Amino acid sequence: MRTKATIENYLFVLPAVLIFSIFYIYPFYKVFTLSLCQWDGIANFNFAENFVGLRNFKELLFQDRVWWQSITQAGYITLIALTFQNAVALALAMACDRDIKGGNIYRVIFYLPPVLSEVVVGLVWRWIYDGNYGLLNHWLYNLGLGHLVRDWLSDPKTAITCVATIHCWKGFGWGFIIFLAGLQTIPRQLYEAARVDGANSWQMFKSVTIPLMIPVFILVSILTILGTMQVFVLILSMTGGGPGYHTEVPVTRILASMIGSSRFGYACSQGIIFGVILLAVSFIQIRLSRRMNKA
Amino acid sequence: MKSKRSMRKDVMREGAKYKIERFAKDTLTHIFLIAVAVTCIFPLLWMVGSSLKTQQTVFSDMSIIPRNPVWSNFYHAWIQGGFGMYFFNSVLYTVTVVIGIVLVSSLAAYAFSRLQFPGKNIIFYMFLAAMMIPLPGSFVPLYVLMTKLHLVNTRIGYILCMINVGLSFSIYLLKTFFDKMPPALEDAARIDGCSKLGIWWNVALPLARPAIAVIIIFNSLNVWNEYILATLIFSSKSLMPLQRGLMIFQGTYITQYPLLMAGMTITVLPIILVYLFMQKHIIKGITAGAIVG
DSSP: HHHHHHHHHHHHHHHHHHHIIIIIHHHHHHHHTTTTBBOOOOOOOOOHHHHOTTHHHHHHHHHHHHHHHHHHHHHHHHHHHHIIHHHHHHHHHHHHHHHOHHHHHHHHHHHHHHSOOOOHHHHHHHHHHOOTHHHHHHHHHTTTTTTGGOTTOOTTHHHHHHHHHHHHHHHHHHHHHHHHHTTTSSOOOHHHHHTTTOOOHHIIIHHHHHHHHHHHHHHHHHHHHHHHTTTOOOHHHTTTTSSSSTTTOHHHHHHHHISSSHHHHHHHHHHHHHHHHHHHHHHHHHHHHHHHHOO | OOOOHHHHHHHHHHHHHHHHHHHHHHHHHOOOOHHHHHHHHHHHHHHHTTTTTTTTTTTTTTOOOOSSHHHHHHHHHHHOOHHHHHHHHHHHHHHHHHHHHHHHHHHHHHHHHHOOTTTHHHHHHHHHHHHHHHHHHHHHHHHHHHHHHOOOEEEHHHHHHHHHHHHHHHHHHHHHHHHHHHHHHHHHHHHHTHHHHHHHIIHHHHHHHHHHHHHHHHHHHHHHOOHHHHHHHHOOOOGOHHHHHHHHHHSSSSTTTHHHHHHHHHHHHHHHHHHHHHHHHHHHHHHHHHHOO
């Protein structure tokens, strides 16, 4: 009787566990075995024959300069997202946190870009940035700023910053919502008390808002870093990694190894190294947040 | 000593000063908010406007709303561009994946919350860990697996993959919801002789409606906007969803901007409608989701 009930209970989780094991756990395990092999993805796979040890990792860590360039570039986009995107998001959240007319309409509009797909966002902006037919250049001409006109996404100097800007455009609404939710948990009395004590807006921001928002800042920055480092569909639809390798990021490199050069093992070792980097970053951030919460 | 009258004047002057200050602040805030709001909406307007221009006017007519809108672009995009087919595929994948996620995740979440079996916590933490551990490039082994199982270029393969993508988050959300639900109603149903499965279907699921709404909305957005798995799994155009179709169209007809923009409008319109109707749930869900992550 007891065992029958237990079996029945297992049946409830069985579909989930089955799907999860096949489509998550098995690939997870497979990443590690494949990363030690050299395999083109087509020929019959035989672990003993294809095994090359740590050769993929050696090449990746010490010879693949484009890989490290792609990580630096993802880091650059992340830096812009952390500072520019989150500053805009916080400023907007603070503006909407005051009882301003139409606050809800603004909220709806700001969250519009995040619900759009990266493909659509990328293709619209790709055209706006276009060197020949783009709206941006058209406006620059009309404003008498013809000297600024360029092929924005094909110019190595501007391509990555243009992509980063659009990434921020797509992402700030999300930070805005979280910041706003955080701001609304701050008791109004604290601001009143500060005002009675003669604090001006800047002092209130510095001594009330910032300290109380630190947990939210940490949460948003962890999620911004993890999300931005792994960005790639936006890049595929805007530049495809070009010009040259100037907008490549780690995930586009993994795709290139897999599809472009049919090096499945190498692609897996890239995934592992990148995953370790991401884990390390979030680990450091969580440690930092613990320390700050104690202080 | 000041007279009463002049004191009142002072107060009024202070009040007026405060009002002016407040007005100036509000105006500046609105200017800032409106400026950002315009940059949010403008690209979408530009997309819709361009979808109504002809191939000849699209590069010269820089107005947002063209004087003579060409609606036939939508017809051509739908038929020749193949966006009708892609649209059908996207709807099919979104509906089946979301139904699959709701059924599979609610069964599991119910068991994690209410039923007893050995290893329960370990299995649950496994799902949690999957949310925490980033695995970039997991599509490589996934693709290998799909080839092995002969699921490449099949609808069912894509659907199963996408169910897995939404599973962990949905199980977590539903389990926390079930945990907070008072078990009284389920007890009553049990006394009435309802089976466990019956209780799940008749009692737990209807009560969990708010959480299920969040799961439906988020997973729908996620499936509708998904790109990379669709790229790897499908090689036949007739099976591809919209996002993939857009990239294919863009690659083939690089300068057919009006048709491309029409295809993009078709892709985006359902999302925007759902978003406008559901924005309250969505905004609630993001806040909840961020805390999970």
